[in-house]
Each structure stands twice: as structure tokens, then as C-alpha cells.
Amino acid sequence: MKVLFQARPDIMKNPAGDTVQLVSTGQGLKSLGVEVHFSADSNLDVTPYDLVHIFNITRIKESYMFFCNAQKQQKKIALSPIYWPPNAFLNREGNHSNALAVWKHMQPMRARLVRECQLLLPNSEMEMNVLQQDFPETASHQVVPNGFPDSFIGAAPDLFREQFPDIPEEFVLCAARISPRKNQHWLARISQELGLFVVLLGPVNDRAYFQDLSSFSNVHYLGTLQGKLLASAYSSAKAHALPSWFETPGLSSIEAGACGTVVISTDQGSPKEYFQDMALYIRPLDDQSLRSALEQSFQASPQPLMHHLQQHYPWSNISKITLEAYQSLLLQ
Template structure:
């Protein structure tokens, strides 16, 4: 089987969760013997491919061109939507009014793409229900969860402690792009109230926001961590906190939980379908929700969540589920 992956034009320049999902899924499929190719060309000839798989329907101006090309060449189109309705977030104050108008103007495009695709692969049942609610979609679908890298298994905190000495025994870690959407400033404020050290890791999307977050004296920024060092950082952290305004899944939360950190995450998104009652949830629209959530997270064992993630959410399993979905589509 030969599969073509397509994604937003800047998926490597500005990596995010969709970048990880695309690359990890591609590798998992290759491990199963599937030939996976990647192209950002919206006019690529599709004769040699069995199907086209597009990731992330949110930047619809980009991906709609892939949709039109597949439709024109009569190739089966699979879409991983990675969808969250941002209306509530963008309307919370007046600062995003132009962005909200743009979001609304693109919603019909997203609806057409999702309705006329051959197969949708949402990352949760809750995501699919939101899509059905927003766009009256009846497109066939198969829930394909996200995963964590199994090479993280067995990595403990030792390497991170060697590379980053001087950190307290208990600290809060947050691995994400530094941006107002990720809500690190709120996290810094609440960690200061509790006397907790906050360790941040990830690329800086908004330099001015980053300066505001770093103004808190207990905040330590480590840049972007990867591979063994990232896994060891997750293992060292008491809590991994992601109080974002929304998260479709929260891949860093999934990875942190797999490595043994207690997960504290936003309730705006699909995390509860993954973590059930084994994580701590906060509502970013309620200012007082985070401090008691951090206090609670300090007292809870992460072991049940870690074992749950190991059992259900490896990228290898994601590859198997994705391949089965492809096979059913092509057979039908």
C-alpha cells in the first residue's frame, strides 16, 4: 500500500501537535510495511498512491487545496481533523475579534471538507461528536487516538538531573509552545502563590508574552527539549501542567503521563476521554480553579494513569488502527 500524507505548509517551520501526529503515524505505518510519502504540493499527481491522508482541518485554506486535488483525481481522501471549535476562546474578550471573524468565515470550508471526505480519523469520540454537531457530518469515521513514543519507557529522571542540576525535588513542568493560548502566565502566577518552581520547555511563539511569564522569579526556561532529555524531564517532574485555553488532546500531557508525571490539564478539549478520572482538570475560564488543582495534584499518585497510558496509547497501536481503517476504506 502506498499512502500520501499532506499537511499545512508550515508544519515543520512551526511544529505543533499535528506535526508530531503526522510524523509518528508515518513511522508506525512504515514499521508495518506501508509505503508512506509526504508532499506539500497541492497539485501533485496521485496515480501511484492508494489514498491521500490529510492532517489538520483547522488551517483549511491550506488543506482544502489537497482536498480539491484528491477529489479531482478521484482518490480516496482520509482526514485527521484535529478539530476544536475556537468560538468560545476567541470571544472571551475583544482582542481576538478579527481572528474570530476569520474563523467563522472559514467554517463553511471546514464543513465541506469534512462532509465530502471518504473517511475521518478523529482522535477521540468527543471530537467526532463536536464535528457532527458543528457541521452535520455523516462521513464514516474511525477513532484513532494519539500515542506516546515507546522508546520513552524505562527512562528515569537521572539524565535530566545531570543535565539540569539545582532544581528542587518537586517542580512543575510545562512542555508547550510559549504562547498566550497555552496560558503559562496563569500557571506562573499560581505556582508562585504555592511556592512551586515552574520549569518551561518549548519554542517561543510570542516573545512579549514570554517576557511576561519569565518576569516571575521562580520560572526557569530550558528551551526546546527532545528525545531522551525530554522523557527524563517528564520523569523528574512532580506535575506536568497544561492549563491551556483548549487542547485537542495534549500530546505533551500524554507523554508526561507515560513517563510518570502527574497530569494536570485543561478541561477544554478531549483529554478526559484519554485520562478519565486519573488526571486533574482545570477550567481556564475560572480564574480560581488552578491553584487548588495544583495543590491536589501534589497529593495524588500518577501510577494508575501511567499504567493506563502504557496499555492503550502507544504509537505502534495507532499505526495498527490506522492501517485497519485504510484497509476497510479501500475494500469498500
């Protein structure tokens, strides 16, 4: 089988959750014998491929162009929407941009992809429910969850502690791109009130927002960590907090939980489908919910969630589900 992946041209330069999903899916499929190629060329000759897999309809312009090109060439299209309505985030207090109007203006483009692709691959049934609420017609679907690297199983704190000996023994970790949607400023403020040390990991997407975060004396930024060092960082933390405005469900939450860390997650999006009652949930900007979750995290056991995630969500498992979805699509 020969598959073409298409996604925003800056997916490697400006990494985010869609980057991890695309790269991890591709690596897993290659290990199963699938020939996977990536291109951000919206005029590419897609004749050599059995199907085209497009990622992310949040940034819809490029995905729409990929879709039109593949459809024109009568190629079967699988779509990973990575979709959640951002209305609450875009309407938040102090946000005076026209971002919500732009989002709504682009909805007809998203609607066409959701309707006319051959197979939707949402990350959860909750995501699919939201797609069905927002768009009157949807293609058939197969849930393909997000996952974590198999190599993270058995992660230990030693490597992280050796490399960063000055980090306090007890700290709260947040691994996510530094941006208002991830809501790290709120985490920093409430953690400071509680006397908790916060370690931030991830690329800086918003420089002004990062400067505001840097003013907190309890916050330490370590840049972007990968592989075994990232897994070790997760296993070193008392808790991993992802207080975002929404997540589907938050790759770093899955990774942290699989490494044996207590997970504090936003309750907006699809996290509860993955973590069930084994994580601590917070509502964005509800100070008491975050304060309570941070306090509870130091007594909570990470073991139930770790075992659940390790059983169901390694990328090796997800790759098999993806391949099965492709096979069913090609039989249509």
C-alpha cells in the same frame, strides 16, 4: 500500500501537536510496511498513491487545496481533523482581533472536507461529536487516538538531572509551544502565588507572550527537548500542567502521564476521554481550580494513569489502528 501525507507547509519549521501526530503516525506505519510520503504541494500528481491522508482543518486553507487536488484526481481521502471550536479562546477578555469572524467565515470550507472525504479519523469520540454538532453532514469515521513514543516507557529522571543540575528537586513542568492558547502565563501566576517553580519546554510561537512569561522569577525556560531527555524531564517533574483553552487531548499530557508524572489538564476538549478520573482537571482562568490541582498534585499518585496510558496509547498501537482504518477505506 503507498500513502501520501499532506499538511501545512511549515509543519516542521513551526512544530505543534499536528507535527508530532503526523511524524509519529508516519514512523509507525513505515514499521508496519506502509510506504509513506509527505508533500505540501497542492498541485501534486497523486496517481501513485493508494490514498491521501490530510492533517488538520484548523488551518483550513492549505488542507482545502490538498483536498480539492486529491478529489479532482479521484483519490480516496482520509482526514485527521484535529478539530475543536476555539470560540471561548477567541472571545477571551482582551482579545480584540477579528479572529472569530475569520474562523466562522472559513467554516464552509471545513464543512466540505468533513462531508466529502471518504474517512474521518478524529482523535476521540468527543471530537467526532463536536464535528457532528458543527457540521450537518459528516463522512464515516474511525477514532484514531493520539499516543506517546514506546521508548518513553521506563523513563527515569537521571538524564535530566545530570543535564540541568540547577533545577529544583520539586517543580511543575509544562511542555507546549509558548502561546496564549496554551495559557502558560496563568500557570506561572498561580504557581508563583503558591511558591512553586515552573519549567517550560517548547518552541516560542509568540515572542511578546514569552517576554511576559520571562518576568516571573519562578519560571525557567529550557527550550525544546526531545527523545530520551524529554522523557526524563517528564519523569523528573512533580506534575505536568497543560492549562490550555482546549486540547484534543494534549500530546504532552499523554507523554507525561506515560512517563509516570501526575497530569494536570484543561477540562476543555477531549482530555477526559483519555485520562478519565486519573488526572486533575482545571477550567481555564478559574484560579481556584488551578490552585487546588497544583496543591493536590504533590500528594496524587501517577501510577493508575501511567498504567492506563502504557496499556492503550503507545504509538505502536495507534499505528495498527491507523493501518486498519486505511485497509477498511480501500475496501470501500
